[in-house]
């Protein structure tokens with residue numbers, strides 16, 4: 427495994443491999459790796475001849491007043507964890523390498539990137555789409571791996587790749603959870619112990635919503651009201667958003683039909699914003715389409 431910090435060096439290292447017909451898998455991350463990231467890495471290693479993991483806390487996806495400075499970082503620890511996998515390259519560029527000058531070119535996926543988390547974090551998905559495009563251009567991967575935990579991010583990237591005919595396969599990896607159900611996230615380390623214990627309420631509410639939908643509930647508001655009530659039992663959770671959407675388009679729904687739906691939650695615990703999601707399928711009830 428080789429650590430590379432410069433774009434030109436990574437391109438030079440990958441070029442002969444690509445010419446030899448080897449497939450390349452890309453796992454973009456912001457570092458401070460946990461088992462969720464490692465599930466992406468494991469899958470990429472299983473499906474590609476060569477694997478590039480990137481570690482870059484991308485400043486352009488953070489808004490003013492967001493947690494860019496507080497975002498946890500530990501590249502040495504990340505390298506140790508990655509050494510257990512047949513990863514070929516860890517690309518960990520400095521901000522000045524990725525953005526030597528203020529960017530004038532941007533990739534915006536609209537309106538998909540402006541709704542939901544895009545409303546709470548204006549410009550966030552433009553920053554994500556732009557840096558992911560740049561990473562795709564640097565690595566030119568056959569496949570790139572993203573976690574379902576960041577469900578809207580995955581939808582935005584899929585749409586970007588489809589609309590702009592980017593020649594890369596997007597692979598979605600299911601959310602890895604703690605034993606109590608909390609989705610693994612780099613931000614979990616910033617939770618106070620009482621908030622860490624309280625945060626499980628999100629997974630519980632998502633589970634409850636999925637169970638109601640699975641049992642045949644068709645009214646989104648009934649599902650959301652039950653989930654809201656569950657989250658309200660936890661005084662440490664400051665609910666920021668709770669939505670039920672079509673899982674493929676993220677469009678709002680008047681009624682849960684045959685297509686899979688996704689429930690999406692964001693909540694603050696202290697200063698830490700956690701996100702989670704769950705896909706659910708309505709029970710077949712003989713409803714004529």
Ligand SMILES: Nc1ncnc2c1ncn2[C@@H]1O[C@H](COP(=O)(O)OP(=O)(O)OP(=O)(O)O)[C@@H](O)[C@H]1O
Pocket residue numbers: 454455456457461462463465466571572573574575576599600601602603609610611612613614
């Ligand atoms: N629990 C998880 N299970 C599966 N994939 C995950 C999980 N957490 C993050 N990922 C995926 O890892 C990739 C890199 O994510 P990132 O580095 O932002 O980590 P993170 O834990 O999501 O951090 P944070 O939520 O604090 O920003 C993304 O594709 C993300 O969806």
Ligand SMILES: CC(C)(CO)[C@@H](O)C(=O)[O-]
Pocket residue numbers: 454455456482484487554557558576579
């Ligand atoms: C995809 C990504 C690495 C882009 O900076 C980031 O948004 C993340 O870690 O999910």
Ligand code: BAL
Pocket residue numbers: 456487488576579
């Ligand atoms: N995993 C999403 C990256 C972010 O929160 O900025």
